[in-house]
Amino acid sequence: MKPDNPQTYGTVSRCLHWLMALCFVVMFGTALAWNINEDYFSLMGIHKNCGIALLVLALVRFVWMHVNLRRRPQHNIIVKLGHIALYLLMIAVPAVGLIRNIGKGAPDGSGEVEWMVQLGNQWHGELAIALGILILGHIAMAVVHQIKREKIINRMLG
Known part of the structure; x- marks a missing residue:
């Protein structure tokens, strides 16, 4: 297993990155599907399970990043702020969705905690859109730097 180093990300960092990328495709894909056609609302179970997985992966990745901070490729302040x-x-979006889900209480609606449901209703989608925009910007900048022969994408491909 290859560790992080100043030139490239290691095996664990790359696996976490690409596993999360796959989960984001599923998350945005399922949300888009049922927003286009309500018949696809049956995908909600997949969406929720993937959201919980993303929350766990984001927390693990955050800890892993801090453990390996000195060994990783260095970035300027703009890149650091973007990250x-x-x-x-990546932590707030699934956390707010989970809070909403917990706040809904039992399937029959008993035990609902209104502030938790309202928090989720108000912020989960909006924060997800902001995250989607940041992800697209992240991808775009990686491509721009790759085109400029800075081989940024190579760092995450290994």
Whole structure:
């Protein structure tokens, strides 16, 4: 297993990155599907399970990043701020969704905690859109730097 180093990300960092990328495709895909056609609302179970997995993966990745901070490729302040925003949203979006789900209580609606449901209703989708925009920007900048022969994508491909 290859560790992180100043030139490239190691095996664990790469696995966490690409596993989360796959989960985000599922998350945005399922949400888009049922927003286009309500018949696909049956995908909600997959969406919720993947969201919980993303929350756990984001927390693990955050801890892993801090453990390996000195060994990883260095970035300028703009990249660091972008990554901070990504981490905050990668944790906040599923956390707010989970809070809403817990707040809904029992399937029959008993035991509902209104502030938790309202928090989720108000912020889960909006924060997810912000996260999606940041992810697209992240991808775009990686491509731009790759085109400029800075081989940024190579760092995460190994």
